[in-house]
Amino acid sequence: MSKFQLNRRSLIKSGVAVGAGLALPTIFTSSARAYLNEPKGDTVTLGFNVPQSGPYADEGADELRAFELAVEHLNGGGDGGMLNTFSSKVLDGTGILGKKVGFVSGDTQTKSDAARASAKSMIEKDGAIMISGGSSSGVAVAVQALCQEAGIIFMAGLTHANDTTGKDKKANGFRHFFNSYMSGAALAPILAKEYGADRKAYHLTADYNWGYTTEQAVRESTEALGWETVNSVLTPLTQTDFSSYIAPVLNSGADVLVLNHYGGNMVNSLTNAVQFGLRQAEANGKKFEIVVPLYSELMARGAGKNIAGILGSQNWDWKLENELGARYSGTNAFVKSFGEKYGFPPSQAAHTCYVQTMLYADAVTRAKSFDPCAVVEALEGFEFDGMGNGPTLYRADDHQCFKDVVVVRGKENPENEFDLVEIVEVTPVEQVTYAPDHPQFAGGDLGACNSGA
Amino acid sequence: MLGLNTKDTRLLLLVIALTMLAPFLLNPFPVDSELAQFNAGYPDLMQRFVIFGIFAIGFNILFGLTGYLSFGHAAFLGVGSYAAIWMMKLLTMNVIPAIIMSVIFAGLFSLLVGWISLRRSGIYFSILTLAFAQMSYALAYSVLTPITGGETGLQAKISDPRILDSNAGEFGRANLFGLQMSENVSLQVGGWDFTFNAGYYVAAFMMIISFYIAIRIFRSPFGMMLRAIKSNQQRLNYTGLNSRPYTLAAFVISGMYAGLAGGLMVAMDTQVGPERMFWTASGEVVLMTILGGAGTLIGPVLGAGMIKYMENIVSKINDTILHQWFSFMPDGLEDFVVTVIHPFIGKGWHLTLGIVFMLVVIFLPGGLMEGGERIAKLFKRKKGSGSGGKDPEHHPTPKPHVA
Numbered sequence: 126m127s128k129f130q131l132n133r134r135s136l137i138k139s140g141v142a143v144g145a146g147l148a149l150p151t152i153f154t155s156s157a158r159a160y161l162n163e164p165k166g167d168t169v170t171l172g173f174n175v176p177q178s179g180p181y182a183d184e185g186a187d188e189l190r191a192f193e194l195a196v197e198h199l200n201g202g203g204d205g206g207m208l209n210t211f212s213s214k215v216l217d218g219t220g221i222l223g224k225k226v227g228f229v230s231g232d233t234q235t236k237s238d239a240a241r242a243s244a245k246s247m248i249e250k251d252g253a254i255m256i257s258g259g260s261s262s263g264v265a266v267a268v269q270a271l272c273q274e275a276g277i278i279f280m281a282g283l284t285h286a287n288d289t290t291g292k293d294k295k296a297n298g299f300r301h302f303f304n305s306y307m308s309g310a311a312l313a314p315i316l317a318k319e320y321g322a323d324r325k326a327y328h329l330t331a332d333y334n335w336g337y338t339t340e341q342a343v344r345e346s347t348e349a350l351g352w353e354t355v356n357s358v359l360t361p362l363t364q365t366d367f368s369s370y371i372a373p374v375l376n377s378g379a380d381v382l383v384l385n386h387y388g389g390n391m392v393n394s395l396t397n398a399v400q401f402g403l404r405q406a407e408a409n410g411k412k413f414e415i416v417v418p419l420y421s422e423l424m425a426r427g428a429g430k431n432i433a434g435i436l437g438s439q440n441w442d443w444k445l446e447n448e449l450g451a452r453y454s455g456t457n458a459f460v461k462s463f464g465e466k467y468g469f470p471p472s473q474a475a476h477t478c479y480v481q482t483m484l485y486a487d488a489v490t491r492a493k494s495f496d497p498c499a500v501v502e503a504l505e506g507f508e509f510d511g512m513g514n515g516p517t518l519y520r521a522d523d524h525q526c527f528k529d530v531v532v533v534r535g536k537e538n539p540e541n542e543f544d545l546v547e548i549v550e551v552t553p554v555e556q557v558t559y560a561p562d563h564p565q566f567a568g569g570d571l572g573a574c575n576s577g578a
Numbered sequence: 579m580l581g582l583n584t585k586d587t588r589l590l591l592l593v594i595a596l597t598m599l600a601p602f603l604l605n606p607f608p609v610d611s612e613l614a615q616f617n618a619g620y621p622d623l624m625q626r627f628v629i630f631g632i633f634a635i636g637f638n639i640l641f642g643l644t645g646y647l648s649f650g651h652a653a654f655l656g657v658g659s660y661a662a663i664w665m666m667k668l669l670t671m672n673v674i675p676a677i678i679m680s681v682i683f684a685g686l687f688s689l690l691v692g693w694i695s696l697r698r699s700g701i702y703f704s705i706l707t708l709a710f711a712q713m714s715y716a717l718a719y720s721v722l723t724p725i726t727g728g729e730t731g732l733q734a735k736i737s738d739p740r741i742l743d744s745n746a747g748e749f750g751r752a753n754l755f756g757l758q759m760s761e762n763v764s765l766q767v768g769g770w771d772f773t774f775n776a777g778y779y780v781a782a783f784m785m786i787i788s789f790y791i792a793i794r795i796f797r798s799p800f801g802m803m804l805r806a807i808k809s810n811q812q813r814l815n816y817t818g819l820n821s822r823p824y825t826l827a828a829f830v831i832s833g834m835y836a837g838l839a840g841g842l843m844v845a846m847d848t849q850v851g852p853e854r855m856f857w858t859a860s861g862e863v864v865l866m867t868i869l870g871g872a873g874t875l876i877g878p879v880l881g882a883g884m885i886k887y888m889e890n891i892v893s894k895i896n897d898t899i900l901h902q903w904f905s906f907m908p909d910g911l912e913d914f915v916v917t918v919i920h921p922f923i924g925k926g927w928h929l930t931l932g933i934v935f936m937l938v939v940i941f942l943p944g945g946l947m948e949g950g951e952r953i954a955k956l957f958k959r960k961k962g963s964g965s966g967g968k969d970p971e972h973h974p975t976p977k978p979h980v981a
Contacts, residue, residue: 177893177925232893232925237731237851239889245622245847246890249773263729267849270733274751274760274848288730332720333729362719572736 160496161276161577162252169224169495171196171482172231172253174244174268175282179235180388181260183423184474188258188282189230190467191475195482198462199226206462207483210455210511215490216483222490233259237267244268248275254495255280257481260474262286262335269298276577278497280481283474285387285419286335287342290525291566296574297497299504299519301484301526302477303557305335306565308418308438309342311530311552316436317350320381320414327379328357329370329394331386339385341565343418355379360386360394367394371401380408383416391417392427399431420533422472425545432535432545439531439546440477441513443470448548456513470543480512484519498574516554522561524571530557586793589875593789597782600624601772608769612903615895618887621762621775625846626886628778628785629839634866634878635785635792636835640828641864642873643801645808649704649860650691650711654833656718656855658684658840660725663732663850670742671734671750673759673780673845677838684837685830692829696822699811711860718852731851752845754780759846777846784842785879788835793875795831804828836863869938871945880946885931893927 164170173192176185198206201218208216220226229251231243240259247253256272257280259265265284272279273295281289281300285308290300316324326347330336336359344354355377360370371394374382382403386394398404398415406413417424420437446456459479463471471479484504492499505521514528533546559566582590596603605619618624637651658680665676695706718726726732734750743750752759759777766772795801803824806814814821844850853859862885870881900916900923907915922930942948 178928182925229894230896230924232927236853236856237849238854241847241849242622242626242890243894246620246894249620249622250617261729263731263851266730267733267851270849271847286730293730293733334723335729337723337728359720361716568737570736 159576159578160498162248162254164224164252164254164495167224168227169221170247170251170253171226171228171485172244172247172251172256173228173258173478174231174233174240174247174256175258175478176235176260176264177230177232179233181235181283184260184283184421184472185233185258187423187472187475188260188478191463191471191479192228192230192257192482194463194466195479196226196228197466199482199486203466204458204462207455207459207479207512210458211483211487212510213487213491216487221486222493222495226486229253233264233268235261235264237263240264240268241271244271245275248272248277253277255485257485258282258478259284262289263333265289265300266293269293269295273297273572273575276497276575278485278500280485282478282481285339287338287565288334288569290523290569291338292568294523294569294571296501296524296571299481299484299524299526301481303438303440303528303530304525305339305342305418306559306563307342307530307557308339309344309346310557310559311438311532312343312416312418312436313346313350313352314552314556315532315550316347316381316416317352319436321411322351323353324381324411324414325353325355325379325409326381326383326416327355327374327377328383328385329367329374330357330359331390332359332361335387336385338565339418340383343383343385343416345565352381360390362390364390365393367397368401370394371397371403374398374403375401375406375408375413378409380411381414381416383418385418387419387421388424389427391424395428395431395435404434420546421474422543422545423474425535426542428535433537435535436549437533439473439533441473442531442533442546442548443476444544444548445513445531445551449551452515453513455511459513476513480514483512484509497576501574518554520561522571523566523569527554527558529554580790582793582797586797590786590790590793593876593879594786597628597786598779600627600778600782601774605770605772609771610769615899616891618891619772621760621773621778622847623886623890624775624778625781625842626890627883628781629842629846630863630866630882630886631879632781632785632788632842633836633839633863634870634882635788636832636839637863638832638867638872638874638878639792639795639804639835640832641867642878643796643804643808644825644828646696646699646825646829647704647864648695648707648829648832649857649864650695650707650709650714651832651836651863652855652857652859653691653711653714654684654688654836655840655843655859656714656850656852657687658837659844659850659854660718660732660840661837662841662844663734663848666734666740666750666752666844666848667732667738668741670740671752671848672742673752673754673841676752676845677784677841680837680841680844681834682837684840685834688830688833688836689826692826692833696825696829708857708860711855712857715852715855715857718855726852727850729852731849733850734848752777752848781842781846784838788838789875789879796875800824800827865935869935869945871947874945874947877945877947884934884946888927888931888934892923892930893925895923897924 175188197203233240244256255278259282262284265281269279279298287305328340330340384394403413415435417437420439425432443460445453460470488500488503492503504519507519510516517528530552532549534549536547539545601619605617607613661683662676662680665679669675691710757776761776763774807821866881866885867878871877904912904915
């Protein structure tokens with residue numbers, strides 16, 4: 126039995142407890158708000174989620190450089206870069222809607238789980254209003270779904286698989302980068318022109334989603350022009366020695382090898398293929414050829430001399446405006462400010478991330494609100510120019526950008542380590558446009574935009 | 579209480595208090611202060627703390643008690659996750675069926691893996707489990723793409739059937755009878771902002787139950803048998819006792835814990851990718867257990883918290899933030915300090931973790947728990963010396979009465 130004793134100490138104690146109990150309901154704030162992470166102060170926070178470790182760390186580092194440059198330009202620093210060439214003129218270097226742009230960065234480790242954890246901490250802890258970046262389709266799809274659920278805009282970085290704006294498309298997600306279908310559609314006519322319309326192709330495909338969609342895209346586009354597909358073999362993503370996959374190619378009756386590989390995979394498989402003498406070989410009375418559907422400067426650097434003479438496609442190249450004229454304006458402005466800040470030309474990953482940040486800032490300014498649903502509305506069907514790719518459309522049906530695709534070839538005698546590819550041709554946007562319900566993109570649904578309210 | 583002795587009851591109550599008050603404890607710094615960078619009290623990370631805590635508790639039942647080092651526990655986590663997401667796609671977004679099925683499926687899969695792998699012990703056992711886990715990863719990554727979604731993984735979609743949900747066809751969110759896992763209530767006091775997340779408390783509740791079960795296992799005759807296996811399995815076998823059913827039971831129990839963790843991960847964040855089963859994920863739980871203290875009750879939970887904190891907080895510090903911190907220094911010195919610290923932050927968090935791990939293994943072989951015990955001992959000894967001449971180390975300890 127305890128005795129009830131009233132003394133000063135217990136009186137104060139219980140008084141505080143009662144007071145706290147009474148005050149509790151009033152200091153709990155409900156989650157009622159206009160939209161998630163509404164910027165309240167004089168700054169707005171963007172989240173840049175890039176791979177800083179793992180196989181795509183180089184791309185990630187270049188993406189982060191581009192993001193930093195974009196933020197600098199948005200805040201009025203530097204020479205303004207593409208702000209001077211962008212067809213929309215609402216951005217004036219005073220941040221976004223008068224708020225200074227700040228950013229947080231995170232490491233995706235090229236793993237969906239890590240990428241989502243990093244994106245979540247940006248949303249929940251740092252109050253990021255938009256997430257951008259990423260360097261693999263698996264990560265892009267995972268983070269895009271997260272942003273849709275949370276009610277944040279996702280501006281995809283480097284992601285090439287059809288799924289991102291196909292079966293996994295989301296209303297809050299936008300992709301500026303091109304995709305597998307576009308690679309196939311852009312490459313096929315040039316392959317037919319360069320190598321003839323009666324070729325027999327052998328595909329080596331990385332055994333995961335991006336590999337599948339790229340193989341399908343290249344296959345369908347080339348077969349439509351008369352090519353024949355002899356065989357296609359899936360290779361494990363972790364493979365580093367492709368000799369056993371290359372060896373059967375010469376005796377298969379094929380005269381073209383298509384390497385649906387990216388990053389280190391592509392560097393290794395291409396090196397093996399060249400070592401096996403495929404470049405000098407002849408099959409069916411024709412010279413044997415190798416094709417790499419998705420090219421990047423960083424891969425070209427890794428493959429060294431082996432890349433010489435090999436055709437592939439790119440989203441953008443830093444020499445575009447110099448070689449093909451003012452249609453691609455914006456390119457030089459971007460290359461200049463990037464080069465001045467970092468001392469070398471930007472990669473296509475850097476370009477797409479820079480442009481995505483600018484497009485987001487522009488959309489917010491035109492919508493006069495950070496509300497994700499207003500931003501979605503401003504971006505859907507938005508036509509712009511002066512961002513380095515020529516006239517571009519952000520299609521409302523699937524949030525994919527439509528623009529010209531660059532077909533490149535590895536240089537025989539590169540002058541320096543940044544000038545490894547030459548532009549063969551630019552495939553105009555009409556040739557790479559497809560219907561939103563194209564079978565390669567079927568099965569997805571944008572759904573409604575989510576503002577997290 | 580609940581069949582626990584006083585010491586264990588106290589430990590359980592401590593864990594309950596820690597998990598329930600986590601939003602306060604993990605947010606020691608006001609939002610606007612520069613140290614807010616070190617706050618860990620946001621929903622996603624708190625959820626991760628308790629989920630990986632469950633994973634590590636389960637792993638510890640196998641590794642800490644029997645000494646069998648499994649290098650493939652991430653596979654069970656992954657199987658649990660896939661089971662959970664399929665329940666959400668097919669049945670309902672309510673987390674209950676997802677969690678139950680994740681435990682069942684992980685249990686079945688661990689029964690299969692354990693039944694085969696436990697024929698060997700030591701390094702051979704480790705390699706077998708590692709092989710199974712890598713096989714599961716490879717299957718999920720490519721071969722089983724129709725079931726697992728391959729590299730992109732699986733997510734809940736609008737078009738999923740969800741036959742038990744009345745609102746099928748709408749965008750569903752993981753919920754517990756209508757209470758959404760992402761529901762937050764925030765409490766603002768002065769400069770502090772505390773967030774209470776529904777999903778976190780669901781996960782924390784599961785962890786407390788898991789912890790309680792783990793205590794009971796540790797203190798049971800079954801747990802004693804597992805310890806006997808650890809100390810000398812051969813001798814145990816010579817006494818005519820078949821130890822395999824015990825190891826298998828421990829293996830399946832820890833597999834079910836991993837499955838529960840996987841199911842909870844899906845409940846908190848409705849997405850699964852195959853990287854969850856990669857061998858580094860299996861290695862991570864080994865690190866957590868060793869870092870915290872293998873064979874101790876609460877150690878693995880601390881280890882899990884430590885690693886997840888490093889991964890999520892240290893990795894997000896970048897040079898810009900460092901420059902802010904050290905802006906009070908003269909320019910040259912500031913740059914120098916930032917350059918020195920640079921390799922240990924951001925992407926260098928692995929390096930920091932590695933150093934911490936090495937220090938712990940070298941100086942505290944018993945993990946963080948040993949560190950705690952040493953500190954506790956230090957204080958006790960000081961108290962003891964005050965009471966005059968009694969040396970606790972040279973006195974016979976009072977023997978308990980025969981029960």
